[in-house]
Amino acid sequence: MDLFAKLINESTSSAELLEKIRDPKTYKADVRMPLLKLFRRCVSTVIDTEKSKKLLNPTSMFVENYGHTFKEIGLLKRQFTNMAEKDKYALTSLIGEYDDRGKQGYILTDLFFTWFEDKFSNMFTIEGPRGAGKDIQLSSIFEDFDSDYPCDFIIRDSQNQDVLAVGFARYDSTRGGSQSDDRTGGNNDKVMKAHEFNRSHDIKFKVLFLSDGPGLTHKDTWEEACLLDGKLDDRVRVATLKLADQRIIESWLRS
Known part of the structure; x- marks a missing residue:
């Protein structure tokens, strides 16, 4: 959650945020996946996490097709700046809901x-x-x-x-x-x-x-x-x- 908030603060657009999350040189899969789950939950609910984790699909494809559904970076920054701990816990619970599926x-x-x-x-x-x-x-x-x-x-x-x-x-x-x-x-x-x-x-x-x-x-x-x-x-x-x-x-x- 703290890393996601940090990336939001350092990004100039939601598209840039997604690009940073999907960079394989920066994050391994065990970090990238929860970040992608957060992106789907908080930025664009129509992006499929399973599809977005496949790095053969360029980020530009998601931006071109779903960019109009992305929440504005300014709104994200306001929402994640000084977020209450109880809200962080609630959001963490939501993205972890299906961790044991299967x-x-x-x-x-x-x-x-x-x-x-x-x-x-x-x-x-x-x-x-x-x-x-x-x-x-x-x-x-x-x-x-x-x-x-x-x-x-x-x-x-x-x-x-x-x-x-x-x-x-x-x-x-x-x-x-x-x-x-x-x-x-x-x-x-x-x-x-x-x-x-x-x-x-x-x-x-x-x-x-x-x-x-x-x-x-x-x-x-x-x-x-x-x-x-x-x-x-x-x-x-x-x-x-x-x-x-x-x-x-x-x-x-x-x-």
Whole structure:
């Protein structure tokens, strides 16, 4: 917060402020990211933090397209000069609100991998990032798969290394309305893409959705999960971590 206020005071325009924040020679990523979050919160709410952190995008592009939304530097200077400590704490809390976003999903995946490896040792293998990491593209597993299809994990037969299932792990802290529609619509699209590939290449891998979190308790999200479960002659299954013992079994994976 103090650094952000200092940069405001030293800048002659909001565009110059953004240029200083995004200078890789001055700030490393761990400093640059919170500064960019502050810029989005305090200067221009339409600038996407994830896009602005990618330094291949020149600052001039953001200024040209979004400069008209930038708060005037004079107003920023007045707001940040002698800002009360309580206001600094409030603003810090706001930009830190989503710092832990995604961590529940990483924990869920790690717990599932541990459970799976304990239960199916010497029968099946599971591969994929246990925490933060790059998704597995199905095109890297099947050469003939020519569309975008990122998976969270792949389950193989330990003996012949055949792919038995592709999986997706999702932890929803909250999910309802249009968010739920996006999730379930995306899941159904994954199922249909897998089905089309299986049908055209005579391959029969399963699709497994590991879903957990309080967001599942939304009526529409729960109903859509139930509709998805059992599709394609039971080649699609949805399970929570608690239900994994009942839903993810050897006979289903081998069938």
